[in-house]
Amino acid sequence: MKNKRFSLTLITCLLFFIGLQHLYAQTPTAYIEIKGKIVDDTSNDALIFADIIIKDSNISTITNSDGEFALKIPDSLANKSVTFSHLGYQKRELKISDLNAHSKIKLIPAITELNVVEIKTFKDAETLLQETLKNRSNVYNNENALMTAFYRETIKNRRKNASLSEAVVQIHKQPYSNFKNDAIELIKSRKSTNYKKLDTLALKLQGGPFSNLYTDIIKYPEYIFTKEDIALYEFSFSESTQVNNKPVYVINFKQKPNIKEPLYYGKLYIDSETLALTNAVFRLNVENRELSSEMYIRKKPRKVDVYPTEATYRVNYRTQNGKWQYAYSNILLTFKVNWEGKLFNSVYTLNSEMAITDWSVNDPKLIKTKENMLKPTTILADETSGFKDPAFWGKYNIIEPEKSIEAAIEKIKKQLKRT
Template sequence: MKKKRFLYILCLLLLFGIQGMYAQKPASYIEVKGKIIDENSKDALVFADIVLKDTNISTITNSDGEFVLKVPDSLTSKSIRFSHLGYQKKEMKISELLSNSKVTLKPALTELTAIEIKTFKNAEALLKETLKNRSVYNSNGTLMTAFYRETIKKRRRNASLSEAVVQIHKQPYSNFKNDDIELIKARKSTDYSRLDTLAVKLQGGPFSNLYTDIIKYPEFIFTNQEIPLYDFSFSESTQINDKLVYVINFKQKPGVAQPMYYGKLYIDAETLALTNAVYRLNVENRELSSQMYVRKKPRQVDVYPTEATYRVNYRTQNGKWHYAYSNILLTFKVNWKGKLFNSTYTLNSEMAITDWSINNTKLAKVKDNLLKPTTILADETSGFKDPAFWGEYNIIEPEKSIESAIEKIKKQLKRT
């Protein structure tokens, strides 16, 4: 099995970790909260983009379609732009949102013919052109502020919750240097009693999500050797921000034994930039797919994935595209030999870029706080005591189950 194509590693091992808690400067801001829904169906829109106009301050909706955006007092006169794949974009003044927190987006109607993709003889040719078309992405070094969250559930109950604010020292897309991640602030709580006396740990942390940036790291999914092993086809086109988007389906060819990915790629028709990708790993072969994720486990335990889903979104600013958000969802079966029942664990992580700036100086000068791709986030519960723990940093609004978990953590801390 190939080294780098695996975006996540599950570890079953004895308990250990590192700790990181860093201070931040105080700031003055307001919180804009709301929910984004489909204008017709009234369904919540998940992974919708929320951007403060003419800035790089942003966030994304959670699985309930809800969001919170922290806006500095000096920028409250600006508008907020809302967008979602397959919908018309919308702008609203902050004053409007403070009085009406529900935002509705209209589905974008797209009538297309095969003429619009006549430049490319097939979908594979379009993908290859997209992968080498790096000039439409940020060509400068950028310092990105991001919010990262990972959860581990045993069946449907939360067993671990980790959150962090990080700074990504993002190398230009024009070069092949790896990005660095600096830990700014973090908190974590783990109930080890729900983890079968073993710690289910996500090795890689924020790096796992960063590596879903297909344009920067194509080696994790589309190497020159692996592209011929896929079947590619065109699907019905759509829109984002009122612009045409090509849709490519891909899946491994019949007869290919190794686990590979299948899903959809969304490509901007004008710039040929990748705007979104949603894909899964084929986990039908338990033994081979297990080798891709399980790094360490006791001999008496069998572990294999039953689901592995990935999503990455890009955003455009000043005519250049950049990585904006990614989500990874993994489900594993853990079978103890000699036990009648097995356990099911769901591991979910997401990372959203909440602000960024061009940084032409040498990136990652400070080495002390830099994370390693093998990092496992620390066990640190104290942050849950403080409702204003994140200060002015933008985060992804917690979904209902995470809000419930945080409340339980607070109650436990009060008792202790």
């Protein structure tokens, strides 16, 4: 099982940069901004990872862990509508002009029953998955695409924010019909790190945006479902649900009892009409501390024992003009750190997420320059620094920060001034 690109680097060298990497100047563009919160119509609970898309465009964003969103819309699209959707809920469409500055959007749960005959089209859940993987050339985008994406990674020592890195990147997305790897270009980035919260241990995510891009199971099945590895899993059908008012199959998967190496378990959501993977939520089995540690830890001090206690992944796809495309992914990793001779241990949580906020079909050459291109071994925190430019993100759509992150940024900015 190969999982080399979902890796964490632990180092003791403490580097602190103050300043701002400003790679591109932005051209001012007139736009309007709408903010809001998406909730369950009955319980009023916040809906996390809900999609917000401007109709007849590729502009979009996603809700944060509080169900909140912010969407910047060019004036030229002010008369358009916005669609709000979430796994297991009915899609809702509203005019931009009908939305307030801080709207509360309620979505109604969708109840779906897939006919038994429909499920019997496939002799078992594994056969359905195989068809989905083989079907990628037919239902996923097969043109070169240039995607604008927002990427964020945060590191917490227990509940305290210790490091924040954010970037606007462009993904040079290869067609799903070929096996060429995608490329990522860094457009703008920023970071801030409070090393006092890291207990002399600096955690860094190697791969940065690539780690999230490789959760695209359809483009990169080799990181979870190789032809050899599929035989190591058990698959079963679960209760069906809906995505964008369309019924989807739900497949449960987990490693077979006799398999000792760490594999994944979770759910796959497959569109019943196109057989496209629409969503996937899965975790790594971290019961074997030694083997699961080897999958993530690239470098650490000799007297430190580090092992993962949680590794959760999510990937969402979106359809446009009848073709599916990678839209969002989230990685949540929790590690326990034991220092030799110390009574208490430390718990670190690393979360990274990337959302496609706009994209367009590009010419066949795709990549025109290698300047500012990131490598799969990139550590984004080493590429960026500071929170100094108040107009940093300009017209770019981002994922609305959680209140705790906003507070941490302000606190770290004050610390920088005192320093």
